[in-house]
Amino acid sequence: MSSILLGGLVVCITHILEAITGFGASVLAMPFLSGLIGVKTAVQIVSILTWLFTLTIALKNVHEIDWKQYGIIMGFMLAGLPVGMYLYRSQESGTLFRLLALFIIAASTTQLIRSANTWKQDEKIGISSFILLFAGGIIHGVFSSGGPLIIFYAKKALPDKGSFRATLCLLWASLNTIIIGTYLIEGSLGKETLGATGIMIPFIAVGYLIGEHIHHRIDERKFSILVFVMLLLTGIFMLFQTR
Template sequence: MEYLWLLAIFILFAYTVEAVTGFGSIVIALSLGALLMPVPELLPILVPLNILMTGWLTSRLYRNIDVQLLLRRIVPLMLTGTLLGYLLLPWLSERWLKPLFGLLILWFSARELWRLNHGGAVHHPKWLTPPLMFSAGITHGLFASGGPLLVYALAGTSLDKARFRATLIAVWFLLNSSLTIAFLLDGRLQSALPAVLMLAPLLPVGVWLGEKLHHRIDEGLFRKLVYGLLMVTGSVLLGAGLLA
């Protein structure tokens, strides 16, 4: 597959960042990978890789999952939105997919940079939480990247850090498992499987590198650099789509 070596570098970087900061491996890998390949071709590679990571983490952290929040609120809304996004994907041309994803990445990175520089979370009215969860599902179906909107939807909840992290990881494991089954049924997983098997060994390497870096670098500065990189990437994706 053309550019596979460069995609491997992006994936290694993405999982190293997640091990250091605890966020966004698939968002980073997809935003960088979209500079090389069409989004629909990337998803059947990145989504199965993600369930390897989230499945392992879910098995370790399951005691901290808020099962009631997960099954009664998040999953019904996000799974419905994910199905809608998956069904919409074939109807959206790459010309529109990349700028839409670029906008999502720009919003996410700008919000996180603002939060890091000003402190505290960005809140919203409670009535907005269900629509945000449903919208997070749509972006997950389109880009396997529902995290930015879901984290925003859950802003201000009473979840402590451990329960928040474990519950989010369980969400990604459930939704990405569903997407992987969908890719198997529509035939896209079969063609992507060789790349998935070749890239899978990079996941533990990225986690190992991230663990090493976590204790040696300023995490706040590192986060700002990563969000700055995402802003540049989002701008490139948006510009490439608008100029196409």
């Protein structure tokens, strides 16, 4: 029980951050939850909690969703998913995961330096941006962690913080619907997992209320900096997971 409650505290803190920015809770929470309750159980719990959490934010802020960008991101991710699923079965994933983590750390650090030096960023969307989306789909197929690559595109395509958060939350809710559907078809969701998930719901509710309050009071520049700080932390945590 103490492990579940400690896990709930981790879930609360990481979901405060996700309520502010629209991403990050899963990757940040996984290293801690895996150590507390085991990898398989942690993955299933996080998938369900993320689905509930992001669906709530998306529905509450449906008027802020950029449906065009949602379609573009989802389309490229779905195109890359089969490639990632193939690589998952045929390649050494540890090296790929470390390279992804190092790329995220380097790219987010670069963006933080730019944010510190200037208010205006280069927001042009080129072919490289769409390649990132496709790569995000591949990475998601291999590790279920393609989100960080999507953020680099979304930050350019969705400069408004409200639209950024709402659109990404709908994306995560959609992807986790597929994942949870797979669990149900396989019959892999046990009573222990569902019970632990139920215990943690109040923790994400508190995280939502605190994060929602902060989201509406943070200005665009600080929001942008926070996004890249979150990405940097994500890269570091992903690198930590490969040790």
